[in-house]
Amino acid sequence: MRFLLRAREICWTRLKVRLTLSKYARGYRQCQTCADVLSTVPEAHLTESAYAGIMVNVDQPRWYIMSRTTTPETVRYAILPSPIGELLVAAIDQEVVHVAFQNHNFERVIERLQTQFGGPVLRDDEALKFATQQFEEYFAGTRKSFELATRQPTPDRFLSEVQQSLATIPYGETLSYGELAIRLARPGAARAVGSACARNPMPLIQPCHRVVRADGSYGEFSGTPEAKEYLLAFERGDRPNASTS
Numbered sequence: 001m002r003f004l005l006r007a008r009e010i011c012w013t014r015l016k017v018r019l020t021l022s023k024y025a026r027g028y029r030q031c032q033t034c035a036d037v038l039s040t041v042p043e044a045h046l047t048e049s050a051y052a053g054i055m056v057n058v059d060q061p062r063w064y065i066m067s068r069t070t071t072p073e074t075v076r077y078a079i080l081p082s083p084i085g086e087l088l089v090a091a092i093d094q095e096v097v098h099v100a101f102q103n104h105n106f107e108r109v110i111e112r113l114q115t116q117f118g119g120p121v122l123r124d125d126e127a128l129k130f131a132t133q134q135f136e137e138y139f140a141g142t143r144k145s146f147e148l149a150t151r152q153p154t155p156d157r158f159l160s161e162v163q164q165s166l167a168t169i170p171y172g173e174t175l176s177y178g179e180l181a182i183r184l185a186r187p188g189a190a191r192a193v194g195s196a197c198a199r200n201p202m203p204l205i206q207p208c209h210r211v212v213r214a215d216g217s218y219g220e221f222s223g224t225p226e227a228k229e230y231l232l233a234f235e236r237g238d239r240p241n242a243s244t245s
Contacts, residue, residue, distance in 0.1 A: 072119035078128035079106065082139050083234075083242040084227040087204075089131050092117065095151040096131055099202045101223040116153060138204065141234075144171035146205045153201050158186075162196035166206040172235040176214045194220045210235075 075097065077090035085102035090113055097117075100109045113121045125132070130148075137143035145167070152160045161184060169175055175183070177190040177197070186192070197208040198220035209231040213219040221228045233240040 073117040074119045075113045075117050075121045076124040076127045077110070077113075077121060078123065078125040078132050080132045080135060082135065084223065084230050087135060089128055089135065090121070091128060091131060092151065094130060095149045096202060096205060097151045097153060099204060101203065101227060103224055104222065135204065139234075148205055150202055150205060158192070159196050159199065162193055163200050163202070163206050163208075166197070166200065166208050166210065169207060169210040172237070174210050174212050174232065177211055177219060178214055180211055190214075198222055204231075207231075 073092050075090050075092055077088055077098075079086050079088050081087075086106075087102070088098070088100040088104075088106050088109055089096065090098040090100075090109075098109065098113060100106060110121045134143060134146050134148060138146070152164065154160060162180070165180065165184060169180075177193045178187075181187060181189040181193045184193070193211070197211050200206050200208040200222065203209065203222060209221060209223070209228045211219070218225055218228045230240045230242070
């Protein structure tokens, strides 16, 4: 069951609960505070500005930010093998819009891309060679950064700021969530940074695996812990055993 709701701001904390219209209304009032107390309220992660509205799947809560444009776009994707399992890389023309690990369930990823961009999602390994070649070079150890145009799928400035900043963390190095928050002039927003990393739509290109907890443990990651362990060890110059993502 779905409802189309219109509002100026949505509290991402509501992702974690089953929504009803009355709960949504209460959440909307609360989110006026969230924007001001990001660094002090543990469960208030970040606030999303909606353009045309929000599509809420009440049975399985998930938010779809609807773009200003209704023009459908064709998404093409390729699936390639890697030491951490298969990867799905999707692009519109020459802009990468999504990278998915094997544990993300590729069928559901394709469905979400269809919903997000409104057009067909087609497998086209040849069209994606410009991107998959760089992933192959990365896992061969001959590439330390990606040179790919990307399209950020969220209009939320905080999410985009965190996710784009991930590419500034050097190959083979790590930052804690708190250190990245300080670097972004958001001291105290470590939890919000962790949530943004966990929702990173383009892992590896935007290397969220290089962000860890202050105690060195792995923290939030959309792939498996084994995949994150592999990537960090691989970038340190070790020879880790192949894992699954």
